[in-house]
């Protein structure tokens with residue numbers, strides 16, 4: 318049974334992807350900070366597969382060690398999805414109004430934690446020819462006003478992903494921009510605005526599954542590049 322470690326799997330894209338993989342009978346290691354939400358999702362997914370749910374914050378080194386131990390106990394790792402992320406201080410503000418400690422926290426969450434998790438589980442991923450999917454954003458390559466801290470953190474994540482790819486040519490390292498999605502994070506960026514026109518995260522999952530199955534050359538991609546025409550139309 319293939320095994321995936323997905324961070325931030327109690328809601329949004331992480332939950333949607335965990336659900337799809339569970340339905341394909343992948344075993345899962347999942348995390349999130351809030352216990353009730355994570356444990357409820359884990360209970361749902363156990364109808365399909367083995368689930369190890371570890372409550373914690375990806376910025377906590379002990380928590381990341383616990384995630385790596387859970388993967389060890391599962392016996393193999395085929396996919397690491399670094400999905401948990403922060404916008405930084407909200408409401409979003411101009412970059413010059415973000416202080417250096419806030420910026421450091423964004424980098425710690427959006428680049429440092431994924432990097433540390435990758436290095437901890439890389440030997441297991443290599444043994445199963447597994448893949449790393451780092452969830453990025455269009456903000457990593459565009460320069461939107463007020464998105465500077467988040468965008469810089471995602472740009473760092475992209476850079477780490479592509480350097481690991483260059484250094485490990487036989488590996489599978491992906492930075493994936495999922496596109497806008499109707500989630501709590503998106504709503505937090507657009508306080509008080511109606512985001513009901515954004516697609517649900519479940520609509521992005523088929524493209525992610527196509528990417529995971531297709532194993533293209535390592536790189537930075539938009540999820541939409543892996544959507545079939547039927548998925549785009551739906």
Ligand SMILES: NC(=O)c1ccc[n+]([C@@H]2O[C@H](COP(=O)([O-])OP(=O)(O)OC[C@H]3O[C@@H](n4cnc5c(N)ncnc54)[C@H](OP(=O)(O)O)[C@@H]3O)[C@@H](O)[C@H]2O)c1
Pocket residue numbers: 324325326327328329330331348349350351352354373374375376399400401402403426452453454455494495496497498499500501502503518
């Ligand atoms: N939504 C969009 O429009 C959009 C666009 C481009 C890229 N993205 C990227 O897509 C990914 C998923 O975003 P989303 O919109 O699905 O987010 P979401 O719905 O807000 O869900 C975030 C998930 O991550 C968990 N989480 C957050 N911080 C964490 C931490 N420090 N440690 C452990 N778990 C943490 C949350 O649970 P707890 O709060 O309980 O920890 C939750 O399960 C992110 O990487 C985001 O940057 C999103």
